[in-house]
Amino acid sequence: MKKLNLSKYASVLILLGLVIICAFLDDSFFTAQNLINVSRQISVVTILAFGETMLIIAGQLDLSVGTNAAMSGTFACIVYIATGSLFIALMTGIILGGIVGVVNGIAVTQFSAPPFIVTLAMQQITNGIIFLYTNGQNVYKIGDFRVFGQGSLGPIPIPVVIMLVIGIISFIILKKTKYGRYLYAIGGNEDAAVASGIKVKKVKMAAYIISGLLAGLGGVVLMSRLNAGLPASGTGLETDALMATIIGGTSFTGGIGTAPGTLIGSFVIGILNNIMNLVGIQSYLQYILKGTLIIIAVIFDIQSKQRKRVVRIVGDQEVTAQKKDKN
Template sequence: MAIDTQPGHRLDKRPGGNGPPNVLRRLLLENGALTALVAMIVLMTIMSGDFLSTQNLLNVGVQAAVTAILAFGVTFAIVAGGIDLSVGSVAAFSAVMLGWFSTTEGMPVFLGVILAILTGTACGLVNGVLISYGKLPPFIATLAMLSAARGLALVVSDGTPITLPESISWVGETLGDWLPVPVLVMILMGVVAAVILIRTYSGRAMYAIGGNEEAAHLSGIRVRRQKLVIYALVGTFAAVAGIVLATRLASAQPQAATGYELDAIAAVVIGGASLAGGVGKASGTLIGALILAVLRNGLNLLDVSAFWQQVVIGAVIALAVLLDTLRRRA
């Protein structure tokens, strides 16, 4: 007789508990986003012969890159039971500051990149201060930053795009004709996000705060300070996303990334994070961003109207939340 010796592992004594239907059900519930991504790739491959071409798959990766980087940052806020609606505007503002520093001010590009990233970090810190010390709900604080950052981007750029120097354009290009740099940046930021969530004190604090903020405070976590760290990280990731987007467009546009905050939140939710807080991981967020990119790319290949694309994406988001509810009940 086989005996289960794994600690904490409970034998399923129900008839057929380990049978194929139950294994499939458990797989779908625990890895719903990955299952959905694989199913979507198979479906798009069947419906369009161009989908699996190397060039198209690279395009999917590039299309997912900016959303994924934004979403990695938003994951921190959602895991901690908050939200950030300002990431699209902060991305645009940071990109505009990069253009302004490296052209109008004549600074070296590497210094402009550093200052642009610090701009995003500063915006995130303002959000953190408003939420932690101003006691504003995250929705309201980040909604205010959404408007303020976009306005500052328009003021600095005078409402016109700023052409970036050639020395930074490589970030939006491809290495060796097959490896897009935006995809490399996406992977790097995903690794950084995963390490923060899994291996750092702040990452563990995010889960604790999102699970029960009062209990986290009583256990010795400095909740206010950690919220400052969380939203500063969100702003930093938004700045990196803005730089990647600007290099793809070859210019810093003050109206860029409009609506991207909704895609970022959708990617996090589709990837399995709970809006109630305490649940979420970087790998799930990456899968969520890829699902959105595959969906948009496939619908474009099938010549589906952009209006209907919005309807389909809305349905996918609703389905993801429904699956999250079923998973938590299970």
């Protein structure tokens, strides 16, 4: 009889556990309105996390998505005030985010710079650019720009619609396209991917651009939700995006991950935030708990991979021994 691999369903089990806890803490948790509110609250982080998922599957990382979102979203607000065009403002945010992705990708792929260092530096650069331009001031009176974060299509908020559309596109890319297979191949074994003819640098470059574009889109949604361009609002978004990705089952060492898993991970983060707020946990303590959760998730991921490697090695040895016996 085949053993049930509980580690494969860890994120789902965690989500179910949190849902049960929330149901006991608050009777209104299961109402349609509350579930829609939770979905709206996690929309920005999830959009960023889908881009992060593709990068981490390929063995890469982007720590600049939070500040990139803040910079791109704030500039989108500024452009909307100047032009009155929602389309131009939206494109401005997305394109600026994509430009940041291009710079990250060039530094990593063409100059072999470590992704951690490059994107950490870009975090500072994007933060500095928007604070320098706005002189640290928030951008108010954004008018109809709020539609991206506060509007709705029937009963479903537009941020949730955007999140689901990006989720479906991410799923198709990872599951159904050659590019998605290349991401898994590179994250699983980059040397083997190179040997098989995959253009690794181009694949990585595209992943950084996608992450940047989604950070720009997420920034537009974020500022629209906040009803203002807030240069400091991106701080910590990259942490939540990483948490959602890793808790959703994406291996931090690359080669493993799914878009649906990331969506589940985002709901885990959103509901965890709800629980901590319901029980009155201080915001500073919440940072500590989130950081601890990331460490636990990464350790769990590494230990799981090591166990699988040991089982595979032992299994290969047994097969070899059986062949010798037959001979």
